[in-house]
Amino acid sequence: MDDLSKFCCQNPKCADYGKRGAGNLMVNMRYGSQKQLRLLKCRTCRERFSERKGTPLFDSRLPEEKVVAVLSHLSEGCGVRKTSRLSGVSKDTITRYALLSGGHAQQLHEELVAFSPGNAGSAMRRKVGLRGQKRSKLRSE
Numbered sequence: 001m002d003d004l005s006k007f008c009c010q011n012p013k014c015a016d017y018g019k020r021g022a023g024n025l026m027v028n029m030r031y032g033s034q035k036q037l038r039l040l041k042c043r044t045c046r047e048r049f050s051e052r053k054g055t056p057l058f059d060s061r062l063p064e065e066k067v068v069a070v071l072s073h074l075s076e077g078c079g080v081r082k083t084s085r086l087s088g089v090s091k092d093t094i095t096r097y098a099l100l101s102g103g104h105a106q107q108l109h110e111e112l113v114a115f116s117p118g119n120a121g122s123a124m125r126r127k128v129g130l131r132g133q134k135r136s137k138l139r140s141e
């Protein structure tokens, strides 16, 4: 039996959207060269989606270990160039994953944190220029 408690429906229109362990998901089929990936189906809205949907691994053409290596270098504070050297992955690809995983982290934050200063916080970040810094760091390093 597959443990699907860490997954949730990815259909924003669904009543069970974003709810983990709600018992609404089932494995519809397996796919991938080793049948290692699952296509999940939501019983509530009948939508089907990849178990990777909503993660930086969705539609990833790199082997999973490479993606994990890239993301761990980035999270350790390595720049794009250094990560590229260490992992043998092109800089463009790394930038793409960095942006994807940033979005994913933001989504997770929205989902997991009940109260977030939200707009006030991002206005603050804009004011002190942290957002711009992060982007230009990605580009220039």
Ligand SMILES: [Zn+2]
Pocket (backbone or CB within 6 Å): 009, 010, 011, 014, 015, 016, 017, 042, 043, 044, 045, 046, 047
């Ligand atoms: Zn659903």
